[in-house]
Amino acid sequence: MPQRTWFITGINSGFGRELTEQLLHHGDRVAGTVRTLGSTDDLSAEYSDRLWVAHLDVTDTDEIKAVVARAFTELGSIDVVVNNAGYGLFGAAEEVSDDQIAHVIDTNLIGSIQVARAALPHLRMQGHGRIIQMSSVAGQTAMPGASLYQASKWGIEGFMDALAQEVAAFGIGVSIIEPGGARTNFRHGSLQLAEPMSAYDGSPAAMVRAIQQPEHESSGDPVKIAAAVIRTVDQTPAPRRVVLGSDSFGAIKATLTARLAAHELQRDLASSTDFSSAVNL
Template sequence: MTATPAAGRVWFITGASRGLGRAFTEAALAAGDRVVAVARTLTTLEPLAAEHGDRLLALPLDVTDRAAVHTTVDTAVRHFGRLDIVVNNAGFLAMGMVEEFGEAEARAQMDTNFFGALWVSQAVLPTLRAQGSGHIVQISSIGALGGYPLTGLYSASKFALEGMSEALAAEAAAFGVKVTLVEPGGYWTDLYTTGLVATEPMDLYAPLRAELEKQFAESSIDSLPHLAAEAVMKLVDSDDPPLRLLLGSAVYDMAFDISRKRMDTWAAWEETSRAAERGVEAPEGYGAPAADGG
């Protein structure tokens, strides 16, 4: 069921200066809503600010800085008086084999894609809870449903985002706050150019890299970002939004294929799985305080 969109809703969109974030920003403004557009750099938002005036508030923000996130959210709430839709879109793709990642590279991927969304979610919750309404939209990925060569750390960040967001959805529901995980496929954004960093390749993975490059060239399907924005507008206009929303036919089919393969594997190992559980009373001494010095 779809509700009539409320006029003048307030959006808070991270990574709003380019790619999907820019498309979400433009769609929200076109609908007559107000937008707090946050990004590390704001120069590309200047034409939108000139066109839409006081309906667009552009603020600089590095989502990995938890204190800055809270300060920016406070500024947004003071400016517009409320928040209605929060889109955690900021992120980047770190590409490389799992073995190739150093600590700094791995932490940077998690800091933006997972912790950034966590900090924003925490910062907006008091406002949404006090209002008794709001919708947090987490931009995830088909990579959250399965790990693939070269995108293992990216998938790890999105797996973490999905686990946190499922719990958040259950915790926030009692306060009238909705949460949706949007799982897009490929779009013509800068994710694969300026939004991409790569590890130093190890020679032993060269054959696998060559095979993957061939697969990407033959099967990659990318769409224009405005199609994702149209889907998100339908999502936030719904009275009963889903916990998860797939974007794209290829992604839709892939998600079902991944799920079926997992179910087949679980079924094949059912006997072993069930045999690993046999409820008994707690063993004597289990959970007892440790002895002095223990």
């Protein structure tokens, strides 16, 4: 496997941390960003020659542009850009606050868009590169109590799907990663719950309130998931979507199967709204 240079947002925990550890162990270089400087000092001490760390709040577009430009300038070239920074926001649509809505969209959707946009001029000049977007099973399915989180994931999947078609001619590949539940700190560290409203007690949306309980331990292995993400870079062309975890596979298959069946039932209705092919004289 050739040595590569990666730019990864949010390397202090979760998939970002796991990706970084595996890549450094294999001899690659990583330009990583964190919201709290010092949170990856242990990695810097061990891999000081191959780990470049910068502060980045992905809700700050000006900082995104500056940090991405500095990474390309100081490292010479970057082969893979990974949009990993993000978090979960759970609660019924009526329960979440306006500030919570704005922040999760700014982080998960707009932040990822702006990181990709900042990297594109550099990747085009190189004539090659990969953009990897960490999404979720929530990017293809819908669950009550996760409407705002899923809005951010459905939104970024639509953006990346279109972007892949825009930049393929420049030798840039785009992959969307759709893991299911994994045993990272997502449930207990990077997940926010809305203030509950009694009106939703006992409703389908209220089920997410128990997501942080021990009995809801996820089945996905973050070590295996990170390794699978890394292997996608060796695939040409870049896989558009990568489903990881049996729970993700099952949920996405059920959702798409049901959606296609409902879609087929509307064939006649869809055609009925076209202009008539008959010529009126």
